[in-house]
Amino acid sequence: MESCRALILDDEDDLRELIALTLEPMGVQCVPAAKLAQAKTLLEDGSRYQFCITDMRLPDGDGLELVAYIQRLHPDIPVAVITAHGNVETAVEALKLGAFDFVSKPFDIATLRHLVNQARKLAPLPDGRENTNHRSDLIGRSPAMEHVRAMIRKLARSQAPVLVSGESGTGKEVVARLIHAHGPRADRPFIPVNCGAIPAELMESEFFGHKRGAFTGANTDKQGLFQAAEGGTLFLDEVAELPPPMQVKLLRAIQERAVRPVGAAHEQPVDVRILSASHQDLVRMVHEGRFRQDLYYRLNVIELRLPPLRERPEDIEPLCAHLLGRLAGDHPCPRLSARALDGLRTYPFPGNIRELENILERAWTLSEGQTIDVDDLQLPDTCTAPSPHQHVTQVSDLERYLESLEKEAIEAALLACQHNKTAAAEKLGISFRALRYRLKKLGLD
Incomplete structure (x- = not known):
C-alpha cells in the first residue's frame, strides 16, 4: 500500500505519540497538531493529506468545527473523530456534519488500524488522483436523479447510518447497493433483509444467530445476519415492520456495535454499516408510538429520499429504453410509439419503476411487431381521481365499500x-405480513 500523510489533531502529547507509533508501520506519516488553529494552518500550507483524525475536545474549539471546516474546504479528505466513551450523540452529530467514522476512548490498536484502513480506501491518492470509481447504474438525467447521484457519492464516503425513503418501487435497494459498492466496504458482503418477511418469533435468531441448544431445534450454532455482514453492509428493508421487542435489541446492537447470539453468555463485537429503507412514514409512526424514537434517530442519521417516477417524467424514455433492452435480451429491441411514450409520461405510476417494468413486459409479450403502441400498454385508468364534474357513486356503508375496493385491489394484484403473495405484496406497496393479515381479514386466504 502506498505511503500517505495524515493530520492528527489532539492536545494530548501521549495520545498523538501513540497514534503515530501505531500508524507509521502502516506507511502513514503523521503530521501532529495540538490546536484547532494549527490544524487549519497545516491544511492550507499546500501539503496533501490523505485523511485526518481529530479529538473532540480541543483548547481552542472542538472537533466538530474541524469536521465542518474540512467538509466545506477539503471535502476529499476523510476525517474521523475521537469521542468520549459512550457519547453517541456527539458521534452522530459528527457523522451528520460529514465525518466518515468515529472511535471512542479508550480505543484499542486494532480498532484504530481498522479505521485507518477504511480511511485510506476513501482518500485521494498522494498525487491527487481520485481513489474511487463513482460510476452509477441509475437511469435518468432529471435534476432529481442527479441529486440522488450526488448524495450517493457523498454517502458512500461515510460510515453513517442512512435511511433511504421513498414509495414502493422507487429502487431503494438499488440505491443502497450503490452506496455500498462505491464505499470502502465494497469488497465485503452486502446483506439485504426484508424485515417484514421474518416471523417475529425467529427475528432475534435470524439477526444475531444462536448457539447450539439455545432452543428446541437449535442443533448447531448458527451465524446471524449481523455476523454474515461482518466488515460490510447490512441493509434493513421495510424496517418499519420490526416489532417493538426487536426494535429494542436492534438499537442496542447499533449503539454497542456488538450482538449477543441467542443462548450465548457474552456479546460479540461486529463491524457493520447499517443502511435501512421504508416506504412508510416513520415520523408518523414515531408520533403514534409504533416505532421507537431513539431507534429512528440512530437509523436516520442521514436521509436520502428517492423521488417517485411521476416527479421525473423526463426519465421515462431512457428508463423504457433500458428496460425494453433488458427484456429483449438477444432479440431485436422493440420501440415505443410517440403515443405510447406520451401515455407513459402522463400516467401517475403508483407502483413506480417496478410497475413500469411490469407494464412494458406485458406490452412486449402481447404486442405484434416491433412497435409498442399506447393500446398495448393497457394503462389502468382506476388510479386517476375523478374531476369535480364527474358523478361519484353515493355510498351508504363506507366501511363495506372500502373493504370491497381493498378486496378488488388485492385480487387483481x-x-x-400469478398468486405469488410476496410479489403481490410488493406490487401493492405493503409488507408480506400486512398482506397475510388482509387476506385473513377479507376471507381471501
Missing part, C-alpha cells in the same frame, strides 16, 4: 403476480 394476486392475479397479476
Whole structure:
C-alpha cells in the first residue's frame, strides 16, 4: 500500500505519540497538531493529506468545527473523530456534519488500524488522483436523479447510518447497493433483509444467530445476519415492520456495535454499516408510538429520499429504453410509439419503476411487431381521481365499500403476480405480513 500523510489533531502529547507509533508501520506519516488553529494552518500550507483524525475536545474549539471546516474546504479528505466513551450523540452529530467514522476512548490498536484502513480506501491518492470509481447504474438525467447521484457519492464516503425513503418501487435497494459498492466496504458482503418477511418469533435468531441448544431445534450454532455482514453492509428493508421487542435489541446492537447470539453468555463485537429503507412514514409512526424514537434517530442519521417516477417524467424514455433492452435480451429491441411514450409520461405510476417494468413486459409479450403502441400498454385508468364534474357513486356503508375496493385491489394484484403473495405484496406497496393479515381479514386466504 502506498505511503500517505495524515493530520492528527489532539492536545494530548501521549495520545498523538501513540497514534503515530501505531500508524507509521502502516506507511502513514503523521503530521501532529495540538490546536484547532494549527490544524487549519497545516491544511492550507499546500501539503496533501490523505485523511485526518481529530479529538473532540480541543483548547481552542472542538472537533466538530474541524469536521465542518474540512467538509466545506477539503471535502476529499476523510476525517474521523475521537469521542468520549459512550457519547453517541456527539458521534452522530459528527457523522451528520460529514465525518466518515468515529472511535471512542479508550480505543484499542486494532480498532484504530481498522479505521485507518477504511480511511485510506476513501482518500485521494498522494498525487491527487481520485481513489474511487463513482460510476452509477441509475437511469435518468432529471435534476432529481442527479441529486440522488450526488448524495450517493457523498454517502458512500461515510460510515453513517442512512435511511433511504421513498414509495414502493422507487429502487431503494438499488440505491443502497450503490452506496455500498462505491464505499470502502465494497469488497465485503452486502446483506439485504426484508424485515417484514421474518416471523417475529425467529427475528432475534435470524439477526444475531444462536448457539447450539439455545432452543428446541437449535442443533448447531448458527451465524446471524449481523455476523454474515461482518466488515460490510447490512441493509434493513421495510424496517418499519420490526416489532417493538426487536426494535429494542436492534438499537442496542447499533449503539454497542456488538450482538449477543441467542443462548450465548457474552456479546460479540461486529463491524457493520447499517443502511435501512421504508416506504412508510416513520415520523408518523414515531408520533403514534409504533416505532421507537431513539431507534429512528440512530437509523436516520442521514436521509436520502428517492423521488417517485411521476416527479421525473423526463426519465421515462431512457428508463423504457433500458428496460425494453433488458427484456429483449438477444432479440431485436422493440420501440415505443410517440403515443405510447406520451401515455407513459402522463400516467401517475403508483407502483413506480417496478410497475413500469411490469407494464412494458406485458406490452412486449402481447404486442405484434416491433412497435409498442399506447393500446398495448393497457394503462389502468382506476388510479386517476375523478374531476369535480364527474358523478361519484353515493355510498351508504363506507366501511363495506372500502373493504370491497381493498378486496378488488388485492385480487387483481394476486392475479397479476400469478398468486405469488410476496410479489403481490410488493406490487401493492405493503409488507408480506400486512398482506397475510388482509387476506385473513377479507376471507381471501
